[in-house]
Amino acid sequence: MPPIAPYRYFFFAAVILASAILQPTTFFRAAARILHIKQHLPVVNPAPAFLHTNRTLHTMAYEKELELALLAVQRAAILTKSVYSSHSKGTLTKTDSSPVTIGDFGAQALIIASIKSAFPDDEVVGEEDADDLRANADLKSLVWDLVQQAKLSDSAAEGSIGGPIKSADDMLTALDGGASQGGNKGRIWALDPIDGTKGFLRGGQYAVCLALMVDGVPTVGVIGCPNLPVDDKAPLDSKTGFDASSEGNGVLFGAVKGQGATSRALTDGKLAEPKKITMSPLPDVSQATFCESVEAGHSSHGDQAAIASKLGITKDSVRMDSQAKYCSIARGAGDLYLRLPTSKTYQEKIWDHAAGVVLVQEAGGEVSDAYGKPLNFGIGRTLKENKGIIAAPKSVHAQVIEVVKEVLSAKKD
Ligand SMILES: Nc1ncnc2c1ncn2[C@@H]1O[C@H](COP(=O)(O)OS(=O)(=O)O)[C@@H](OP(=O)(O)O)[C@H]1O
Ligand SMILES: [Mg+2]
Ligand SMILES: [Mg+2]
Ligand SMILES: [Mg+2]
Numbered sequence: 513m514p515p516i517a518p519y520r521y522f523f524f525a526a527v528i529l530a531s532a533i534l535q536p537t538t539f540f541r542a543a544a545r546i547l548h549i550k551q552h553l554p555v556v557n558p559a560p561a562f563l564h565t566n567r568t569l570h571t572m573a574y575e576k577e578l579e580l581a582l583l584a585v586q587r588a589a590i591l592t593k594s595v596y597s598s599h600s601k602g603t604l605t606k607t608d609s610s611p612v613t614i615g616d617f618g619a620q621a622l623i624i625a626s627i628k629s630a631f632p633d634d635e636v637v638g639e640e641d642a643d644d645l646r647a648n649a650d651l652k653s654l655v656w657d658l659v660q661q662a663k664l665s666d667s668a669a670e671g672s673i674g675g676p677i678k679s680a681d682d683m684l685t686a687l688d689g690g691a692s693q694g695g696n697k698g699r700i701w702a703l704d705p706i707d708g709t710k711g712f713l714r715g716g717q718y719a720v721c722l723a724l725m726v727d728g729v730p731t732v733g734v735i736g737c738p739n740l741p742v743d744d745k746a747p748l749d750s751k752t753g754f755d756a757s758s759e760g761n762g763v764l765f766g767a768v769k770g771q772g773a774t775s776r777a778l779t780d781g782k783l784a785e786p787k788k789i790t791m792s793p794l795p796d797v798s799q800a801t802f803c804e805s806v807e808a809g810h811s812s813h814g815d816q817a818a819i820a821s822k823l824g825i826t827k828d829s830v831r832m833d834s835q836a837k838y839c840s841i842a843r844g845a846g847d848l849y850l851r852l853p854t855s856k857t858y859q860e861k862i863w864d865h866a867a868g869v870v871l872v873q874e875a876g877g878e879v880s881d882a883y884g885k886p887l888n889f890g891i892g893r894t895l896k897e898n899k900g901i902i903a904a905p906k907s908v909h910a911q912v913i914e915v916v917k918e919v920l921s922a923k924k925d
Pocket of ligand 4: 616639704709
């Protein structure tokens with residue numbers, strides 16, 4: 513056999529190196545087969561990358577969306593906290609008589625600017641718009657001041673969500689970016705910049721809520737709760753919904769469909785380390801702690817009390833504003849969330865539920881309407897096909913729905 517020219521060795525080595533870099537899994541599998549090595553090769557997607565376990569050659573689905581949503585909500589929470597501690601919250605009353613504050617406007621503008629910086633083609637269904645700010649220059653400049661001050665202390669984190677909004681006009685454009693009519697095609701974010709605005713104003717619970725829906729299915733959910741205790745198992749106070757004595761309040765929840773749910777401390781900079789959360793096992797539903805709205809106009813306290821009593825529940829309900837209710841049951845601090853309608857005409861808004869639903873599902877729960885029907889997030893800005901909300905651990909959800917139906921049908925008689 514004629515000798516191989518030295519440049520050919522170089523050529524073979526370059527081909528081998530290139531395949532190892534470009535197709536690592538195939539390369540190592542082929543090499544292992546040729547060399548008869550029984551080695552443990554990396555498994556694709558074994559666990560959520562955001563839990564920092566078993567990182568592999570492949571990134572997890574929606575990893576970038578989750579990180580962006582976590583940081584965007586964290587930055588918006590800096591703004592809402594600054595409004596919360598200031599003397600004036602610039603409250604207005606909307607046409608449906610519900611309140612909105614400068615915090616709602618500022619948080620929505622910041623979050624939509626972040627989404628558009630990373631995913632310019634995505635749509636957003638946001639609760640607020642810029643009409644009031646366009647009509648009132650003083651209000652616009654108040655919100656613009658707040659927006660300019662809300663920055664993540666870590667410059668890499670701040671840069672990764674698009675950095676500061678450049679001008680007051682860009683802020684209005686971002687705020688108006690939440691006008692999507694929703695639907696069941698493509699990528700649509702559902703945003704509630706301050707959920708539980710009444711809670712925010714009264715110093716109770718409120719939440720900054722963001723979900724990504726893919727083809728109408730809530731897929732990524734992030735919720736910031738500045739007034740919830742960081743300790744996942746801190747007892748819920750039956751009056752205010754949180755233990756005001758616990759130090760270091762502020763929690764950031766995250767979940768991706770099929771990848772589990774986490775909580776972590778809310779910070780002003782880089783993301784804190786996540787902890788996996790799950791619902792509490794509830795072998796006996798009569799031992800449940802159930803959460804409900806504070807406002808009697810938002811859900812029927814009477815129906816909820818009747819349901820609890822039929823289930824044999826003797827503990828007082830925990831009344832809490834906002835999607836902090838979903839968060840509290842997802843981390844096992846409570847067990848059930850009952851939201852029975854108070855009116856025949858009210859349609860629940862998708863931004864009041866999308867993020868909380870992903871969180872509860874990923875923590876081992878099931879969420880449906882009061883009749884056990886799946887929630888349909890793909891038909892517009894509201895859940896018009898559904899009435900009420902019931903969230904419970906999977907093991908008892910059907911049992912709770914049976915009792916809800918009994919209570920509702922007894923009312924019709
Ligand atoms: N009539 C009626 N029925 C049901 N829900 C309603 C109703 N009116 C308003 N809303 C929405 O309730 C959102 C706040 O829900 P909460 O569970 O936090 O209510 S409560 O404040 O604790 O009572 C609240 O969200 P925010 O506006 O983001 O605060 C509203 O979207
Ligand atoms: Mg509102
Ligand atoms: Mg809301
Ligand atoms: Mg809101």
